[in-house]
Amino acid sequence: MTPLLKIENLSKKFNGRTALDNISLEAYSGEVFGFLGPNGAGKTTTIKIITGLLDADSGNVQVNGFDVKKQFEKALENIGAIVENPELYGYMSGLQNLRQFRRIRSGVTEERIMESVRFVGLENRINDKVKRYSLGMKQRLGVAQAILHRPKLLVLDEPTNGLDPAGIKELRDMFKKLAHEEGVAIFVSSHMLFEMEMMCDRVGIINQGKLVDVKPIKELMEQAAGGGGTVYRFTVKPVEQALKIIASLEMPTESILEFNEQYFDLKVDNTETVIMINARLAAAGVGIMGVAPQEKCLEDIFMEITGGGGIQIA
């Protein structure tokens, strides 16, 4: 299968500072490809090069077989994009904004505009001026704009920014539907692992301009999980007594990651251990206010994948 998006050896420097260092990756029709990295890792720079807003110092980008630099118009026929924030003309209505795009893209009908508007659920507010939109509505309009001409590749720069949880879920479902049912390739960047896990099929991890790893999201999550168990936060009283009981359980001392007067964080291998500790603490008369698994943060996973040492997280 030929990739819809093919990035080869992309490098870019800004005033001598390396922003991208020899990045190569591919995204295929029908998949959601997550581009994961902390802020400042080079995600937006990559997206701007894919969309032709920036020129790479070296390397090239092909979209559906067309080189973005040499065959710009043909390549862009296949791209729909949101870059950074969805900044559209505030003094126009949503519809007027979409018509601006309609005039300069081929094959977009008035019907298609309304179809896209319904797809993002903006039909009730489409005649309002964009300056009166919430960030979430702007984000939806941005998506409507991106899918307007039925592109084969969607490039989305942190599309869930500013959305409420319900909106995020809706958007996620939209993207999955576009990819899995309509065969669109989706290249979506994010700095939140949790979000990636919910919608991506494969993930590329970028840090400090280098592509660290590319793998299916399942593998990544397993690796993250297998890298030393899950962290649970025990909110108990008194903490001191609880820690003594833990110590008596002959668990490795480094499994206690953090503690203070209110709680302690414990790394455990499986849920049975949590149940067992819970029972012991209760039997010893320790007051248990709460036991909750802690979301593994991206930073932790980076530490694990890159092997720690020398990695700075912006």
Place this chain on the structure above:
Amino acid sequence: MRKLGNIVINEYIKILLKLSTIIMLIAVVLVAVGYNGLRFIQKRQEQRWAGSAYYESYDDIINRAKSEKYEGWEITVEASTFLKDNNITQKYNEDDYWINSAAHTMFEQKAMAKELLDAGDIAQAQKSQKLADNLNEAIKAKDWKAYNKINADTLEAVAADYKEDENVPLYESKEQLEIMLWAAKYQSEHEIPPFAGDWRYGLLNEVQANKSELIRLKGADPGEQDRKAIAAAEDALLISQYRLDNNIRVYTSKISGVINDNYNYEEGLKFWDVFTSSALGINFISVLIIIIAGSLISSEFSSGTVKYLLVNPVKRYKIFIAKYISLLTFAFLMLLIYYLFNILLSGIFFGFGDLGAPHLYVSGSKVLKGSSFLYVASKYLVSSVGMICMATFAFALSSVARSSALSIGLGIFLYLSGYGIVAVMSASKLDFGRYIIFSNLELNAIAEGMSIFKGQTLTFALAVIVVYMLVFLLTAWDGFVRRDVK
């Protein structure tokens, strides 16, 4: 091409949907209203001034003559008494105006006849008496045509036995006398009333004055002749003569600053007087256009919308060209709106009656007729050269600096002060100032040889403008098409 057209449509929608643009369109209309309103006030004041002209009553004239006893006071007393007794007013109208001077001439001739008779020159005395009698008859019959004839005949007689030395005090030269004779004959033959309020009489005086002026200019020593002034006077004469022969009252012409005393204050400003000068208001419109030009590109950057503008299957240079086309066409659209509103408003304030007035111009010592509307349009175009140059400058700056405030500010500042800067350079003998664009924008003045720096030709000015425009556009191009969008 279809896409380019669509981008232009997009740009127009952007320009028009911004509130500031609506305000600008209103401003254009207001400039037209303001200009015409001011000219209307001017007209009203001139009319009031003309209407309130003070006439000394006949009694006052007589009393003053009797007490001051200046030379010929008896004639004044006689004439004024006569006019008073016959109920002739001093008003500016067809009936009374000429009788005032006719009566004076009549009593002069009567007195002269008496003097000549005393001196024994009977032949001359009879001539004077005859003239006085003829005048008396014309006055009694209130027949200005007869008065015209008397004037023409009298001058003919004078010219017939004209002697250089004798007649010098009264008539400057034989040529000047001949001009007067020609005018008097023309007036008599063409039945032009001897009344300054009649436009043909005014025009006849204008032709006469133009002829005299030409003779005066040509009379200078060959080394000191002012060729430009002679050429201008020749053109002015051709046009005034053409109007007289063809009965053209209202007209437009680029000849100005030459003798033209055909302006009637009582009637006041007319449509074409006002409309032809309305190009003045283009200075205001230029400021508005510079504001649009200075934000056309930079506002896309400051609002972030440039990313969504560029992430489309359209090459950047097409967007650039479309933006510049939009700027130019919008500028001319504003001019067109201003032009049309001026026609409407000048018509409302000063009347629509003269719309068909021809434009007269001289080509190869022949007078040709053109359209006055086209003439004013061409004035607009020449006046808009500076506007287009500075709008392009602001456009280029906004593309490079990506800051609206800087582009608009500098654009307007230079537009308003550029001419002053080069004028100072010219006064300080800094000759390289001729290569600065502001020395070359007043194409009308340069064509007439009145450039800021001496010896500036139209070709030179156009070349300088083209070079500057190329530099502006290439800079703008580079800023927009080639640079990264960070």
